[in-house]
Amino acid sequence: MLYREAGQFKTRYAADMAIFPIRQDRIGILVILAVAFVVIPYFGNSFLLQAVMIPFLIFSLAAIGLNLLTGYTGLLSLGTGAFMGVGAYACYKLATIFPGVHILVWVVASGFVAAAVGVVFGLPSLRIKGFYLAVATLAAQFFLQWCFVRIPWLVNYNVSNAIEVPTRTLFGVPVTGPNATPTTRYLIVLAIVVAMTWLASNLVHGRVGRMWMAVRDMDIAAELMGIRLLPTKLLAFAVSSFYCGVAGALMVFLWYGGAEADVFNINQSFFILFMVIIGGLGSLIGSYFGAALIFMLPILLRYVPDQFGIPIRSATVEHLSFMIVGALIIFFLIVEPNGLARLWQITKQKLRVWPFPY
Amino acid sequence: MRLKGLLLSAVLAAMAGVPVVVSKAEAQGTIYVPLFSYRTGAFSGSGIPIANGMADYLNMLNERDGGIGGVKIVVEECETGYDTKKGVECYESTKGKNPVITNPYSTGITLQLIPKAAVDKIPVLSMAYGLSASADGTNFPWVFNPPATYWDGLSMIIKYIAGKEGGLDKLKGKTIGYIFFDGGYGREPLPLLHQFAKDYGFEVKEYPVPPAEMQNQSGLWLNVRRDKPNWMVLWGWGAMNPTAVKEAAKINYPMDHFVGIWWSGNEDDARPAGQDGKGYLSLNLHSVGANYPAIQDIQKYLVDKGKSQTPKDKVGENFYNRGVMNSVIIAEAIRNAQKVTGKKVVTGEDVRRGLESLRITDARWTELGLAGFAAPITGVSCTDHNGHQSAYMQQWDGTKWVKISDWISPMKDRVRPLIEAAAKDYVQQNTGWPKRTESCDKSS
Numbered sequence: 001m002l003y004r005e006a007g008q009f010k011t012r013y014a015a016d017m018a019i020f021p022i023r024q025d026r027i028g029i030l031v032i033l034a035v036a037f038v039v040i041p042y043f044g045n046s047f048l049l050q051a052v053m054i055p056f057l058i059f060s061l062a063a064i065g066l067n068l069l070t071g072y073t074g075l076l077s078l079g080t081g082a083f084m085g086v087g088a089y090a091c092y093k094l095a096t097i098f099p100g101v102h103i104l105v106w107v108v109a110s111g112f113v114a115a116a117v118g119v120v121f122g123l124p125s126l127r128i129k130g131f132y133l134a135v136a137t138l139a140a141q142f143f144l145q146w147c148f149v150r151i152p153w154l155v156n157y158n159v160s161n162a163i164e165v166p167t168r169t170l171f172g173v174p175v176t177g178p179n180a181t182p183t184t185r186y187l188i189v190l191a192i193v194v195a196m197t198w199l200a201s202n203l204v205h206g207r208v209g210r211m212w213m214a215v216r217d218m219d220i221a222a223e224l225m226g227i228r229l230l231p232t233k234l235l236a237f238a239v240s241s242f243y244c245g246v247a248g249a250l251m252v253f254l255w256y257g258g259a260e261a262d263v264f265n266i267n268q269s270f271f272i273l274f275m276v277i278i279g280g281l282g283s284l285i286g287s288y289f290g291a292a293l294i295f296m297l298p299i300l301l302r303y304v305p306d307q308f309g310i311p312i313r314s315a316t317v318e319h320l321s322f323m324i325v326g327a328l329i330i331f332f333l334i335v336e337p338n339g340l341a342r343l344w345q346i347t348k349q350k351l352r353v354w355p356f357p358y
Numbered sequence: 359m360r361l362k363g364l365l366l367s368a369v370l371a372a373m374a375g376v377p378v379v380v381s382k383a384e385a386q387g388t389i390y391v392p393l394f395s396y397r398t399g400a401f402s403g404s405g406i407p408i409a410n411g412m413a414d415y416l417n418m419l420n421e422r423d424g425g426i427g428g429v430k431i432v433v434e435e436c437e438t439g440y441d442t443k444k445g446v447e448c449y450e451s452t453k454g455k456n457p458v459i460t461n462p463y464s465t466g467i468t469l470q471l472i473p474k475a476a477v478d479k480i481p482v483l484s485m486a487y488g489l490s491a492s493a494d495g496t497n498f499p500w501v502f503n504p505p506a507t508y509w510d511g512l513s514m515i516i517k518y519i520a521g522k523e524g525g526l527d528k529l530k531g532k533t534i535g536y537i538f539f540d541g542g543y544g545r546e547p548l549p550l551l552h553q554f555a556k557d558y559g560f561e562v563k564e565y566p567v568p569p570a571e572m573q574n575q576s577g578l579w580l581n582v583r584r585d586k587p588n589w590m591v592l593w594g595w596g597a598m599n600p601t602a603v604k605e606a607a608k609i610n611y612p613m614d615h616f617v618g619i620w621w622s623g624n625e626d627d628a629r630p631a632g633q634d635g636k637g638y639l640s641l642n643l644h645s646v647g648a649n650y651p652a653i654q655d656i657q658k659y660l661v662d663k664g665k666s667q668t669p670k671d672k673v674g675e676n677f678y679n680r681g682v683m684n685s686v687i688i689a690e691a692i693r694n695a696q697k698v699t700g701k702k703v704v705t706g707e708d709v710r711r712g713l714e715s716l717r718i719t720d721a722r723w724t725e726l727g728l729a730g731f732a733a734p735i736t737g738v739s740c741t742d743h744n745g746h747q748s749a750y751m752q753q754w755d756g757t758k759w760v761k762i763s764d765w766i767s768p769m770k771d772r773v774r775p776l777i778e779a780a781a782k783d784y785v786q787q788n789t790g791w792p793k794r795t796e797s798c799d800k801s802s
Contacts, residue, residue, distance in 0.1 A: 046450065047451050050450050051447040075431075099789065108792075125616070128737065145567075149568070158784075159490070159780050160465075160491075164473070164544050165788075166788045166789040178477045179790075179792060221465065237404045256442065256446065257473055257474070260465075260541055262466065263442060263466075309611075314395070315395075315397035317437065318398045318437040322398075
């Protein structure tokens with residue numbers, strides 16, 4: 001009813017090719033941004049910001065990173081956790097070696113270190129495909145995690161083998177360290193995530209993205225069309241690792257405030273991979289949906305019994321939330337094997353012609 | 359189809375609804391103590407008895423005495439699954455309810471909470487785990503890790519080994535194998551171990567167990583068989599402990615030369631090896647068993663009435679008593695805080711002062727109904743947040759733990775400089791670390 005494009009005439013190719021061709025979509029995205037930038041920081045309490053929204057945004061960013069590789073280029077990777085770790089450790093090293101440079105510069109710069117490492121581990125992708133590539137990236141996961149634990153230089157010879165985040169300020173307001181308020185952290189994470197999503201959106205809708213998708217759909221055909229496979233695949237690895245690296249640095253510096261190597265274990269990789277699969281392969285909005293379902297839903301479930309005053313023990317709630325989330329994952333995959341993003345697309349399609357479907 | 363659609367929209371609506379969690383208004387005149395515990399996940403084997411012990415002692419005080427100093431304690435468990443993510447989430451969700459103390463019960467979570475403690479004014483109690491450097495009260499006014507640090511534990515083990523060999527000088531030429539959890543917890547003792555090796559002339563063989571391989575140690579133990587170390591020291595947690603004891607038994611390693619830290623000494627760690635585990639040693643901070651009036655009271659007020667999650671036969675087991683000891687420290691800190699401030703309903707700031715003047719003498723242990731339960735805790739002060747108290751060695755006789763040594767005191771003169779150096783290092787790395795502004799109480 002409200003969501004229809006009747007009367008919106010496109011007179012230019014640019015308007016026709018726009019990412020949000022319908023006016024309602026453009027309004028919707030503005031409303032979402034307004035809510036994210038104004039309403040949530042203004043009305044949200046510290047729990048919502050610190051324990052729900054910041055991690056959600058960081059996981060979304062990591063999921064976008066993996067989605068560029070797995071969803072858009074068709075290269076299955078199990079090394080996401082390790083690439084996030086590379087970002088985090090690189091950021092820590094850079095920030096402690098050059099304390100004069102602003103921390104946010106290093107958060108973004110650490111992505112380049114992760115990209116370089118990603119390219120190295122992406123080299124075998126020309127020869128091996130599918131499950132075999134997954135195994136090769138699994139090697140990256142184990143090797144890098146081994147490095148995090150065994151190379152004391154990475155943690156500046158800290159006896160606890162942990163990285164700790166120093167307090168740094170931006171215009172006199174602390175952005176990292178214990179004195180940074182959740183609101184400041186949230187706004188910074190949000191700004192970075194929004195900017196990088198916009199960048200990713202431009203990448204996948206442009207020539208690079210089409211090259212990736214051509215390689216995904218059939219790499220021999222892509223090669224015959226003149227797409228050079230190795231640079232394309234390596235670029236995908238580099239960009240994907242860049243995103244994961246920034247997500248890892250954000251995770252340690254603006255969310256945890258300190259971390260052990262075990263944070264970047266294989267479970268983390270699977271966690272992100274599930275977000276991508278549930279959310280929808282080859283979809284940016286799907287990355288957000290996936291992160292919401294896999295990360296936010298358990299938190300929500302954990303506080304449902306409490307809100308209604310039902311006395312359930314914390315361990316039971318934990319078991320229940322595992323079961324419910326597991327069942328929901330299966331439910332969604334049966335209803336729509338292509339992920340939540342596809343469901344969203346179908347819903348919008350149906351709304352456009354509602355109430356008179358043809 | 360309609361049902362499917364209905365379900366779908368319900369789930370999507372639930373997801374879209376931003377979870378605004380409103381903390382329930384706490385009743386006035388209570389003290390809120392959140393307990394972070396893990397009854398799920400790979401570490402639940404160690405986590406469940408501790409969680410039971412912690413909750414039971416505080417609930418027993420509520421039932422028997424009506425709380426502490428007449429103020430009821432609100433005990434709430436938050437499930438962390440030993441996962442740092444969930445631990446931080448637990449901290450954030452409980453922060454709004456004015457907790458007086460935080461019990462992370464995981465070294466990983468402790469590390470996250472240490473910087474936050476000073477900002478949120480909630481003291482962190484990491485009983486004999488966490489960051490060893492936090493024993494330095496001058497730099498870590500909000501963090502407490504009594505009664506002993508890992509470094510104390512290691513020095514006690516070396517002392518015990520030396521005692522068996524006939525003196526510290528007899529360690530020369532010996533080989534000591536160190537099998538450890540390959541993470542912050544297991545790696546922390548390494549510098550001191552290597553220092554000891556240099557000083558006393560023994561050789562160290564390291565056997566790291568990666569977190570993902572806790573239950574798969576056979577390869578490592580083949581190396582142990584090849585290297586034939588004279589002594590083995592275990593620094594394990596969760597599923598890693600029973601596996602190590604079983605593997606040691608499998609290669610016929612002499613069990614009375616195999617020593618675990620206090621986190622590797624639960625009944626369930628030794629029991630799976632059965633009779634083969636006989637002789638396995640472990641340090642302990644407190645006695646095992648239920649023959650204490652206070653623990654009998656737990657039986658009477660909670661377990662017998664079905665108000666506890668503890669199975670009857672598990673009351674008084676080693677890690678159960680570890681949880682009890684943890685809660686005794688909490689309760690005593692709150693009681694102290696009431697005494698120091700004269701207030702009934704204390705805050706986190708008051709409990710911090712209470713912890714700094716923590717004194718549990720032998721007489722006090724007896725008063726608490728736990729005579730001889732643990733070594734007196736008298737060393738905690740303004741500058742020393744640990745106390746470096748003693749522990750004793752226990753041995754598995756095939757069915758239960760038997761105390762086989764007197765209280766072994768740590769080599770405080772060796773440990774203290776390390777702690778101060780590590781604390782200094784920590785402060786240096788964290789530029790802008792706040793200087794201690796909290797004044798010291800006279801009594802501490």
